[in-house]
Amino acid sequence: MLHVGQPAPDFTLNTTDGTPFRLADRRGRHLVLYFYPKDDTPGCTAEACSFRDQYEDFQDLGSDVVGISSDSEASHQKFTKKHRLPFPLLADPGGQVRKLYEVPRALLGLLPGRVTFVIDREGVVRYIFNSLSGATDHVRHAKEVLAGLPK
Incomplete structure (x- = not known):
């Protein structure tokens, strides 16, 4: 997996409305x-709604x-609308960006991580925080890290 301190690999994926999202275009703000x-599984819904609520x-x-x-x-459009998500979801149907970021599979390789x-x-x-079961912990950890970075 990638390591802290490495540059984040650039990529371009489509958002829920079909517009391209390119990581390099987001420089100047944390991400x-x-x-x-x-989409729409219990853990993933809890995680997305926790990000939404905060x-x-x-x-x-x-x-x-x-x-x-x-x-x-x-699928992302339906999930976004159903849960009123204020942030974009990106479609990575071939898993190329997941591979680029070296996101490991979970549960004996049966699920995407x-x-x-x-x-x-x-x-x-x-x-980097890796936890399949601690879906809402991702939000807490991310906020703690961001609080220590200059705005």
């Missing part, structure tokens, strides 16, 4: 980039939030 297994805190800390899974844009990266405004990875 919480979280990989999750699947989204203003992330904005106040100078950070954007972006979720990535291998679900389709249509749940990993959160905090990337600073210069594009450097400042924190």
